[in-house]
Amino acid sequence: MIELGTDVRVRFAPSPTGYLHIGGARTALYNWLWARKTGGKFILRIEDTDRERSTQASVQAILDSMTWLGMDWDEGPGKDAGTGPYFQTERVAIYQGYVDKLISAGAAYRCYCTKEDLDRARALHKARSGSEQGFRYPGTCRERKTEPAGKHVIRLRAPSTGSTHWDDLIKGRIEIGNDTLQDSVLMRGDGIPLYNLGAAVDDISMGITLVARGDDHVINTPQQILIYKALGVALPKFAHMPMILAPSGEKLSKRHASVSVMDYHEQGFLPDGVLNYLARLGWSHGDQEIFTRAELIEKFNWEHCGDTSARYDLKKFQHVQASQLRMLSPSTLAQHVVPFLAKRGLTVSANDPRLLTAAPLVQPRATTFIDAADALDYFFRPAPVMDEKAKAKFLGADRLPLLGKLAAVIEPVTPFTREPLESAVKSWLEQEKLELKDVAQSARVALTGRTASPGLFEVMEVLGREVTLARLRHG
């Protein structure tokens, strides 16, 4: 059991090279949940050192996605708590300071090899081994006595003997032989840090106590531990979570599914639906599948994070989303669905009594807000959009007299609500020796334009007397 404490400081450190991916969202979620559970701090840091690929639009997309999901950060863009700035490109002076310390500690050195030198060495390696893989920096500048003026990168002086290990919160003890390490570049010639330096220095200077990230970073951890040790700083805990795979087992990408968080917003998913699904993809709490946000915070832990990669499953995702949608109060559902009604050209107020009455009717019939808006459509149009096939089948000329009678039967019913309507219609049917199913589908098509809808009397109640009678009489 990991101790709770107020000293928990976790972070999510995305690179703004695209939208926020659902894999990234899950990484953020586990960190955020842990911070909220423990009363610790959740820090958002933007790792924008790849100038070529980083864009302002991506930064905004990440911020928007985090905000939509409701994962608020305690420190980060717009919230400086003294550990900022939170964009790595604004922290170059900090990295330079740490690099100086690393060099004087003998843990790093300046390397003056040019790109061409390295390309030559790499070509030589390939010629010998038949592959570019496995190339290691030959160490040309490692023991250099003189320091020529000029452009240089900073390299890690990696040990070649012994091993580096840590106890991963998810994967247990991991040990990697130092002979697999190499003198990798920590800082570019232009003073911009590379991932391992930036991440380690930021985690140190921001006081991060638990580094939780995707397990594609396992291999980076030894180098970062080396940096911590060279600086004489206490190590954080590490938790490496498995990746999310496509249903086919490949790395999940756009080709397989909607991977951008904001896609789910547009598709009418609930933030809580996304969070619930992502939480269960790689973490469990006994047999429970559906969690409120508060339950997630209360119950999340690292012990029950699985160490196997999980495959994305839209069907299950939809089920979780539908379950979350059903948990909404009518007024909350109304608020969420109004923009989706607007997209259909239907201007409806979230306080519209028809909407509030209809909301519980569509709730068990919808997965997303798009579905809900579709199911609500005919309540708010002057006339329903008619399914022509249904009309041909159920609204033939022979059916109209019956619907006229039905209209006459319900016309005087007061109040115009489901129970009185139902009993009035039932007793009429009894007299006529008819069954409800003899008239129900025709009435449904007349009222809604389609063959599937909530119960007939509920629909009538929402439509109200005027509209119901008009539609039955083919207004």
Added chain:
RNA sequence: GGCCCCGUCGUCUAGCGGUUAGGACAUCGGCCUCUCACGUCGGUAACACGGGUUCAAGUCCCGUCGGGGUCACCA
């Protein structure tokens, strides 16, 4: 290829030496019923393989096979 991680129903998972291997999604069938859903009842379906250790192995160890990650002046 080297190094690292992983292997329970199709999928997400529970399990932490003794279970008729449980739940959920999906799927199939029944019930409910004015349609469609919701709900509900039930079925099919899994410990990758081979060696150990042990009275006893899905649970521990080794190997094989399989999957994934990573080997950049990307992150």
